[in-house]
Ligand code: HEM
């Protein structure tokens with residue numbers, strides 16, 4: 056019943072993946088310029104984004120139940 | 122009254138589940154994995170704790186400085202400290218969710234009381250470790266907590282003075298105090314693993330990890346918290362000073378708020394009363410299952426002549442209630458004639474679920490009040506074996 | 513109700529097992545195990561979905577039912593921790609066995625609905641019956 060929505064979920068996941076890339080950039084920046092709290096915060100956001108992507112993939116039926 | 126309240130709470134708990142399930146796939150629902158979440162945070166605590174331990178110096182002069190060094194000079198030291206602190210809070214939240222869920226969904230009494238009791242011990246020991254953690258920093262807050270605790274302990278009749286000495290590692294705060302605190306922090310943390318053995322011993326395949334999504338999310342959340350609200354010490358403790366206010370961590374330090382309002386002894390008494398009450402909860406409702414509106418079908422019974430010793434029931438029983446013993450005599454049925462093992466049900470563990478019956482392919486297990494032959498008859502009737510069905 | 517007997521003849525018979533802890537069952541069943549309003553569906557309440565022997569589902573098919581199902585609690589919420597997962601596994605295996613015996617595995621179903629999901633449960637059963645009718649029911 057969520058057929059039409061799954062493409063939307065994938066698009067959202069894609070967007071979050073781009074954000075995650077930005078977080079990687081922030082992590083490098085933080086480490087390089089000694090702004091370590093920025094780096095670790097970006098790491099946290101990255102992990103949360105990954106969690107969200109996993110959920111979205113599941114909701115889009117790209118992954119199955121374990 | 123109480124019983125109806127519990128039923129209402131059960132209904133509400135399950136209502137919450139359906140809401141979560143509307144947003145998340147069912148097998149991602151964190152409420153189904155509260156024990157696993159607690160274990161996840163405990164693991165994070167142990168790992169981050171070891172890293173902090175490497176820098177910690179348990180002495181009156183050195184403790185504060187060593188924590189400050191970790192916070193300000195060790196790369197990502199402040200992050201690890203923050204993760205340790207916030208993971209402790211998250212751990213407590215997870216345990217409490219776990220406790221209330223098991224309580225409200227009726228998973229705490231009769232054959233399950235061993236898990237509940239060990240759980241209460243886990244709760245107490247965890248709370249204690251959480252509190253002693255705040256002593257180790259040896260800032261003003263630690264000092265105040267120490268003095269409130271000493272007062273509370275001293276007010277215990279008969280053994281008060283002795284308790285105080287055990288707590289402080291000597292008469293009064295001295296050089297041996299912080300090593301004692303360090304032990305009182307790490308010792309309980311290790312005890313948790315002994316208690317967890319007790320907690321799991323009657324559970325087959327305990328789900329000790331939440332789904333991977335929640336590992337990612339929880340770690341991420343801890344990193345975010347540790348970076349956004351860096352953990353910090355208060356002003357260093359001054360010998361002889363008696364600090365007034367302190368920053369409250371509502372998760373672990375609430376008894377101390379109480380201790381400041383009333384007398385420390387009362388706060389201690391309240392905590393003890395709560396814990397004792399928690400431990401008798403499984404025994405507070407002395408009603409038969411019938412009175413609870415359940416059909417008590419009786420504990421599983423092995424039909425000895427049919428058991429072939431195939432162990433299938435043993436693998437499926439979720440409460441480790443089935444033991445396989447060397448067969449004392451051969452079975453009667455053809456399949457059972459040459460058996461090596463015989464299944465035995467441990468009554469005190471059996472929750473009357475019947476899962477073993479579904480597992481047994483040899484009609485060697487029965488729930489006494491829902492016999493196989495009766496079920497078969499109802500099936501035949503429902504399937505219309507008597508009256509022909511138009512197709 | 514007046515039209516029921518006639519309709520019943522055209523509806524495929526179904527035997528199901530419902531866990532005591534799953535869907536709220538007050539007023540759900542008649543004394544003879546049939547579902548109120550669905551005389552062709554028999555539901556036997558069991559203490560846990562894991563109690564059900566796969567053999568019972570086969571027996572139901574052999575005795576004339578067009579389909580058989582088991583309904584447990586939502587996955588992860590089994591009161592007995594693992595009953596519904598174990599049952600789901602057993603049903604998977606039973607289906608494989610049935611298709612080897614040239615019996616349509618779609619005649620066996622597994623549902624998972626909680627206390628508050630009675631409507632969804634009844635809907636799922638109705639859909640199951642419809643599917644069975646679509647596939648000709650028997651054999
Ligand atoms: C250190 C904290 C704790 C951890 C890591 C923990 C972990 C677990 C785990 C992994 C399970 C198995 C869940 C399953 O596989 O179904 C479990 C079950 C259980 N826990 Fe805990 N637990 C903790 C504290 C507590 C507390 C404080 C209580 C309540 C006083 C409690 C009560 C129970 C009960 C009653 C069960 C049995 C549930 C059942 O039979 O289905 N636990 N716990």
Ligand code: SF4
Nearest residue numbers: 438471472474475477
């Ligand atoms: S009924 Fe069977 S599976 Fe359930 S607890 Fe008892 S012995 Fe174990």
Ligand code: SF4
Nearest residue numbers: 428429431432434481
């Ligand atoms: S599953 Fe049945 S036959 Fe096999 S060991 Fe258990 S009781 Fe015996």
